Amino acid sequence: MPGPPALPLRRFVVTVIMAAIAASAVAAEIPRAERRSGYDLMGRETRAIQDNDTANPGMLFVLDGESLWKKKTGAVGQACADCHGDASQTMKGVAARYPAFDAREGRPIDLEQRINRCRVDRQQAPALAWESRDLLALTAYVARQSRGLPIDVTIDARTQPFLDAGRAAFHRGQGQINLSCSQCHDDLWGRKLAGSVIPQAHPTGYPIYRLEWQSLGSLQRRLRNCLIGTRAEAYEFGAPELVDLELYLMWRAQGMKLESPGVRP
Amino acid sequence: MASALINVPERARRGEIIEIKTLVSHPMETGYRRTQLGATIPRDIIRSFVCTYNGAEIFRAELHPAIAANPFITFTTVATESGTLTFQWTGDNGFSVTQSATITVG
Numbered sequence: 001m002p003g004p005p006a007l008p009l010r011r012f013v014v015t016v017i018m019a020a021i022a023a024s025a026v027a028a029e030i031p032r033a034e035r036r037s038g039y040d041l042m043g044r045e046t047r048a049i050q051d052n053d054t055a056n057p058g059m060l061f062v063l064d065g066e067s068l069w070k071k072k073t074g075a076v077g078q079a080c081a082d083c084h085g086d087a088s089q090t091m092k093g094v095a096a097r098y099p100a101f102d103a104r105e106g107r108p109i110d111l112e113q114r115i116n117r118c119r120v121d122r123q124q125a126p127a128l129a130w131e132s133r134d135l136l137a138l139t140a141y142v143a144r145q146s147r148g149l150p151i152d153v154t155i156d157a158r159t160q161p162f163l164d165a166g167r168a169a170f171h172r173g174q175g176q177i178n179l180s181c182s183q184c185h186d187d188l189w190g191r192k193l194a195g196s197v198i199p200q201a202h203p204t205g206y207p208i209y210r211l212e213w214q215s216l217g218s219l220q221r222r223l224r225n226c227l228i229g230t231r232a233e234a235y236e237f238g239a240p241e242l243v244d245l246e247l248y249l250m251w252r253a254q255g256m257k258l259e260s261p262g263v264r265p
Numbered sequence: 266m267a268s269a270l271i272n273v274p275e276r277a278r279r280g281e282i283i284e285i286k287t288l289v290s291h292p293m294e295t296g297y298r299r300t301q302l303g304a305t306i307p308r309d310i311i312r313s314f315v316c317t318y319n320g321a322e323i324f325r326a327e328l329h330p331a332i333a334a335n336p337f338i339t340f341t342t343v344a345t346e347s348g349t350l351t352f353q354w355t356g357d358n359g360f361s362v363t364q365s366a367t368i369t370v371g
Contacts, residue, residue: 052272053270054270054271054286054287055286055288057288057335057337059270060270060288060290214292214293215334
């Protein structure tokens with residue numbers, strides 16, 4: 001029997017190898033022991049800014065947040081503190097648990113949405129705009145109370161579908177260059193994208209003071225940034241797709257310690 | 266609203282060199298940026314920073330458009346006597362922030 005011609009065989013072998021590379025790229029999740037916060041991957045100088053509360057510009061927002069926490073507002077004329085008291089006690093660990101399931105929405109909501117829910121329902125004040133200084137300040141103040149605590153989102157029958165949706169989004173090729181989050185952050189972390197180290201994408205420091213932004217920003221801002229980088233159309237702030245992704249990222253970083261407000265390059 | 270963070274050692278030995286760290290909240294808008302519609306965003310920066318130690322000026326800095334938002338300025342001085350360090354930032358649009366810290370020298 002004549003053997004198969006050489007060229008098609010070679011082509012076949014190449015196809016198999018490429019399929020194997022593609023399969024391994026999809027399969028690779030970061031083992032628990034190898035998980036690293038973006039903090040560990042950044043330079044000494046940037047770490048020094050985060051480490052010192054009088055050098056970390058995120059703390060300016062935390063102090064603003066503390067004033068807002070005590071300020072009476074809305075038609076009811078109540079401050080956050082009037083219900084929640086001393087944030088260092090009552091808000092301890094809260095940021096580590098968000099996004100969390102909200103019965104009225106029937107889906108998980110993130111910390112910013114939770115704060116705005118309180119404002120609208122309890123204080124009867126207008127919701128704060130996404131990425132506004134006041135919302136960032138309040139979020140940073142609440143998140144600061146969880147610094148050093150492990151991320152601990154609740155996954156149960158109610159939140160599982162949203163976690164699955166977030167996981168699917170993380171692994172889905174998006175945008176004009178059909179790049180998934182996983183391709184960079186699971187497979188290529190520690191390597192360089194242009195001059196910058198690719199981190200593992202653990203949301204350990206949000207809201208973060210990003211030196212590139214010259215300001216504090218939310219996780220949703222960061223996610224939209226990445227989507228624009230892949231030349232995908234970014235979801236609007238507050239879009240359920242972004243919250244699903246936030247939930248997946250927090251679950252993926254389960255047990256890692258919060259650093260809020262983090263500083264990133 | 267909180268606008269500045271100061272880090273001065275509470276106590277020091279006479280003659281000791283102490284490090285002072287200051288962080289102030291400010292956007293430091295350069296004046297060179299434009300909006301998406303092409304309009305210039307007016308300059309809004311801090312122009313000067315002065316530190317006095319019991320009334321005597323010990324450090325002064327001029328700030329310029331290329332300096333990052335929320336400027337972080339650190340410097341050293343010699344602890345000579347107990348008293349008050351006063352920090353003042355002034356800038357465009359009438360921006361002025363003054364804060365002080367006390368130090369015990371013994």
